[in-house]
Amino acid sequence: xxxxxxxxxxxxxxxxxxxxxxxxxxxxxxxxxxxxxxxxxxxxxxxxxxxxxxxxxxxxxxxxxxxxxxxxxxxxxxxxxxxxxxxxxxxxxxxxxxxxxxxxxxxxxxxxxxxxxxxxxxxxxxxxxxxxxxxxxxxxxxxxxxxxxxxxxxxxxxxxxxxxxxxxxxxxxxxxxxxxxxxxxxxxxxxxxxx
Ligand code: IMP
Numbered sequence: 001x002x003x004x005x006x007x008x009x010x011x012x013x014x015x016x017x018x019x020x021x022x023x024x025x026x027x028x029x030x031x032x033x034x035x036x037x038x039x040x041x042x043x044x045x046x047x048x049x050x051x052x053x054x055x056x057x058x059x060x061x062x063x064x065x066x067x068x069x070x071x072x073x074x075x076x077x078x079x080x081x082x083x084x085x086x087x088x089x090x091x092x093x094x095x096x097x098x099x100x101x102x103x104x105x106x107x108x109x110x111x112x113x114x115x116x117x118x119x120x121x122x123x124x125x126x127x128x129x130x131x132x133x134x135x136x137x138x139x140x141x142x143x144x145x146x147x148x149x150x151x152x153x154x155x156x157x158x159x160x161x162x163x164x165x166x167x168x169x170x171x172x173x174x175x176x177x178x179x180x181x182x183x184x185x186x187x188x189x190x191x192x193x194x195x
Pocket of ligand 1: 072088
């Protein structure tokens, strides 16, 4: 029997990444698939709080097993910023170009380029909450490189690679990313839960 989960997002990139990893193990529905048109507020002060807020919204309103993620880019020289505010770094408009521009500007002439992406998934399954984390370490490049992906991909180069996320094909990025690591933990949990 295939189990269904709502992934509390309408972001096509994320849905594609998660569906590719989950495979036939579960049906992943988007918010649009369940006719949820709400813009669920992300008012938490941590990635964990935001992931839980979104998952709880779906569970409380639709009573469906569900999960939600929140991701932040944590830059060492900026004391972990933009972190939970990554989407709004350059303002409320959630403009990726402006966010990247601001990041490069704030790191101008900063030698320490160390950064990490961190994804937290909150899953609610039959009313019980669980959290999973995925982290990938890397560095912020001096300028944008590559045309794939989204968000901060053009300026994030993961350790062990000479390419930014935006220079990689999506298959490679989806295999090594912060979200992939967190998703694999999530899938393992789902598998064990139903076995
Ligand atoms: P959210 O948690 O998906 O809302 O992501 C927060 C911010 O991080 C947004 O600005 C996204 O564009 C960015 N972001 C999330 N995941 C990635 C990624 O895999 N690559 C690049 N940027 C990302």
